[in-house]
Amino acid sequence: MTVIRSKLDVRSEEYRERREAMLGKLAELDSEHAKALEGGGRKYVDRHHGRGKLLARERIELLLDPDSPFLELSPLAGFGSAFPVGASVITGIGVIEGVECLIVANDPTVKGGASNPWTLRKSFRASDISRANRLPVINLVESGGADLPTQKEIFIPGGRMFRDLTRASAEGIPTVALVFGNSTAGGAYIPGMCDHVVMVKERAKVFLGGPPLVKMATGEESDDESLGGAEMHARRSGLADYMAADEQDAIRIGRAIVRRLNVRKDPPPVAVPPVCDEDELLGVVPEDLKIPFDPREVIARLVDASDFDEFKPLYGTSLVTGWASLHGYPIGILANAQGVLFSAEAQKAAQFIQLANQRDIPLLFLQNTTGYMVGAEYEQNGMIKHGAMMVNAVSNSKVPHLTVVMGASYGAGNYGMCGRAYDPRFLFAWPSAKSAVMGPAQLAGVLSIVMRESAASRGLPFDEEQDAAMRGMVESQIEAESLPYVLSGLLYDDGIIDPRDTRTVLGLCLSVIHNAPVRGAGGFGVFRM
Structure with a gap:
């Protein structure tokens, strides 16, 4: 065996300093992840629970096999933007009935689960991962559709979500939608294009246009239930394959669907832990x-x-x-x-x-x-x-x-x-x-050299003080952006x-x-x- 002989001196001052610096960075990371975990904030979390609903992460936890891992993807999406960290959607890979699945869950505590530009990017990345690795896609749906103030950044590229679902199905990659609440406008096409659809009775509302829009467009008076309720879709439109009694029942049915997908995989190979800690x-x-x-x-x-x-x-x-x-x-x-x-x-x-x-x-x-x-x-x-x-x-x-x-x-x-x-x-x-x-100092230095040569070629004096200020500003900017x-x-x-x-x-x-x-x-x- 060609075992690496470690030369790392874990008792040295150098090692201790590096460890302390990394622990400090991890503490900062934990605080950023906490922003994603809190969703829309305590007010909206309490309101959601007050309506007798589970949070998106609680739904995921019930859906996964007990004590199995969940590899969350892109948890900091939208960091530094005008939108909450996490982009109002949770994506990740987890094991359901022994099957590795790609899970996409709207977070309704963030603007009702509405999609913003970062939601799209995060969802597209999840879709790419699903198709490359042939992972079944489980959508936990509760979304008010597009964030209307940013519709110009969402509407046209957003069609890719539906294209990806239909292509996945054509390639034999199963797609499932568990609908827990509103699934409006473009969001209605998520269950519309999935292979399997479960809707929660008296909770799921799936329609292209809600009662106000229908009134404006056609003059017709309607209500949520007759327009897009789970009972209507299960009994009349046929969009719902299963009508669940409540959220826990929907998750039970979802697990049963995955169990019957006939997804087979070779057992994992034997792993041996590293010698080094x-x-x-x-x-x-x-x-x-x-x-x-x-x-x-x-x-x-x-x-x-x-x-x-x-x-x-x-x-x-x-x-x-x-x-x-x-x-x-x-x-x-x-x-x-x-x-x-x-x-x-x-x-x-x-x-x-x-x-x-x-x-x-x-x-x-x-x-x-x-x-x-x-x-x-x-x-x-x-x-x-x-x-x-x-x-x-x-x-x-x-x-x-x-x-x-x-x-x-x-x-x-x-x-x-x-x-x-x-x-x-x-x-x-x-x-x-x-x-x-390139590194911040190198980039600032290159700009300084170019500016110095430009001044010399025109026979102009070079302002050293201004140059120093520019270099400091550029270094700070690149450091922050990297x-x-x-x-x-x-x-x-x-x-x-x-x-x-x-x-x-x-x-x-x-x-x-x-x-x-x-x-x-x-x-x-x-x-x-």
């Missing part, structure tokens, strides 16, 4: 990301038995590549060691990615990169060609990719190490992560996770990935040599 991941990443760290210390605390068979260990040493198992599933790993990617690292990565595709092995990218190396010598030696070779390999690789941003994720290194634009099946960040076109909360709020990752949970999260993702066939690429684009 996962808790020690708190003290690996420095507070200052310019200080390098050895990613083998991370790998040793993620993979089974801390066993890692390194590929090309003496070549391109600022990128660590190799083979391992994680929760019993085979995995190929690419991890940044010293941050910068040189030509050797790019060529090494391209070959390794090809090998993984040849063997049908998923890939895990552990990011801590400042990008590809610049400078005359490196350009002359073909840095662009070799960087393009790595990006080509990542772009055309067909095995599933998982990405974890541990530290820096700057420049084209983000692309070569499978950032969001390269469609990893899942992408998570640690609280220590930062991502931008923080993980901001990027997670923009849905550039699937969530910020505690480093100690990384092995568990990746294990869940690998299990989900294997609901669909894992097949490598049959060919790649032209590699410039």
Whole structure:
């Protein structure tokens, strides 16, 4: 066995400082997650409970198998926007009757569950995950439709939700709607396009236009129940396949539907815990990301038995590549060691990615990169060609990719190490992560040089004081924009996770990935040599 021998000194002052810094970041993360957990706030939560209704998270908890995990996705969606954190919808992966399912639950305590622009983005991401991994989709519906003040950002792209449901059904991916309350306007098409529909008696209201709109459009007088009640849809329109007595009954019926889906999957492989303690991941990443760290210390605390068979260990040493198992599933790993990617690292990565595709092995990218190396010598030696070779390999690789941003994720290194634009099946960040076109000081410095050269070319004096102020302002701006909360709020990752949970999260993702066939690429684009 090729067990990694950890050199991490957990008794050192350096380790203690790194651990304390990470714990501080996790405390900040907990406070941000709390905003999503509180939904629309105590007033609206109490009002919802006062009507005898369960909260969205309570519905999810009852729906899932007892003591099974729930991998919530994009919990910070909308961070920094005018909308509440979480975007009025909960998405995630959980196990129902032994079947891994993608769950989408409207949060009616936030503007009645109305969809805003971030709701769409979050829902689209969930839909992509469902289709890529062939996960049944369970919609827990209670929504007032579109947030009307922002309809121009919702109406036209929002049609994709219905398109995705019908395409999933055509591809044999089951879709289920459990309707607990209002499902109005565009929201009515969610149950309308699902394979299976359950409505709660005297609670579910599904109609294209409510009584006020019908009155305005046609002059007809109507009421909620005759227009779109569960009883009407179960007995007359046929939209409801089942009418539940109450919310708990709807969840019982939903679980029964999943049990009868005939979804089959091979039993999970045997997993062996790492030799090294996962808790020690708190003290690996420095507070200052310019200080390098050895990613083998991370790998040793993620993979089974801390066993890692390194590929090309003496070549391109600022990128660590190799083979391992994680929760019993085979995995190929690419991890940044010293941050910068040189030509050797790019060529090494391209070959390794090809090998993984040849063997049908998923890939895990552990990011801590400042990008590809610049400078005359490196350009002359073909840095662009070799960087393009790595990006080509990542772009055309067909095995599933998982990405974890541990530290820096700057420049084209983000692309070569499978950032969001390269469609990893899942992408998570640690609280220590930062991502931008380049580091704040470098970006501000580039702008300063350009401004200085511009002034010189025009024969004008250069204002050093103004330059210093500009650099400070730009550095602050880029620093703020590259923080993980901001990027997670923009849905550039699937969530910020505690480093100690990384092995568990990746294990869940690998299990989900294997609901669909894992097949490598049959060919790649032209590699410039």
